[in-house]
Amino acid sequence: MRIAFLVAPEGVEQVELTQPWQAVTDAGDSPELVSTKPGRIQAFHHLEKADTFPVDRTVEGVSAGDYDGLVLPGGVANPDALRMDERAVAFVRGFFEAGKPVAAICHAPWILVEADVVRGRTLTSWPSLRTDIRNAGGTWVDEQVRICEAAPGTLITSRKPADLKAFCPAVTAEFKKAHESARA
Template sequence: MRIAFLTAPEGVEQVELTQPWQAVTDAGDSPELVSTKPGEVQAFNHLDKADTFPVDRTVDEVSPDGYDALVLPGGVANPDALRMDEKAVAFVRGFFEAGKPVAAICHAPWTLVEADVLRGRRLTSWPSLRTDIRNAGGEWVDEQVVVSHDGSGTTLVTSRKPDDLRAFCEAFTEEFHKAGTGAKAA
């Protein structure tokens, strides 16, 4: 499976990128880093700069058709920047429209709020997003991992914080493989 990881040029929480990336690799799948700008992504350890990671493609160059699933890492600044980029929001929305699985952790559901894909869904996130998720029609719960399915066949896996990463990675890799979307890589 080919899995897109969408991040802004800076602000992604490093561990929320690297651990899911490793989980995808360990599952025998191919992760690809997609961002709104070419070059490198500046990751953070909370508020401190961490490592940089090379961007494989930009949202201008891709579509959900080229991927089997999407992972949205958190970090406060990362989803805040993504939700201000129309092409990034459209890219995310496209996975839901195509019925492809999506995984989001911590602050990443902010991008899902902007994509208007949370109505009727049960999910979790960093607690400060609770009101935003409810205002977007979602049901926010304080649980380690939440897996929700909708009528279109889209599976959404969400988690609250870095402490939940092990359970998050196990859940989304299992759900991605169950989904068996069969999308052809571009």
């Protein structure tokens, strides 16, 4: 399966990118780094610069149809920048319209709010997004991982880096389940 990891050119929380990426790779899937600009993205350890990573494709050259699932890593600046880019928002919305699984951690649900895809769904996030999610019609819960199978598509969410040990296996299991259902 091809899995898109959507990140802004700067501001992604490195561990929320690298650990799910490794889990997807270990599951035998092919992750691709998608961003709003070509080149390299700058990751962070909270507010300190960390490593850079090469962009595989930009949002202007891809669609949800190119992938089997989407991972939205967090970081405060990353989803805030993405939700200001209409192409990134449309890319995310496309996964929901196609009924494909989406995983989001920490602050990443901000882009889900912008894409207007949380209405009627139950999800978790970094606690400061609680009001935004509720105002967008979603139900916010304080859980390590929340899997919401409201149609169309499955949404897997988690609160923070400390939840990655629960988030990563949930993501790979739900992606596999969705892929098997699509093939049946």
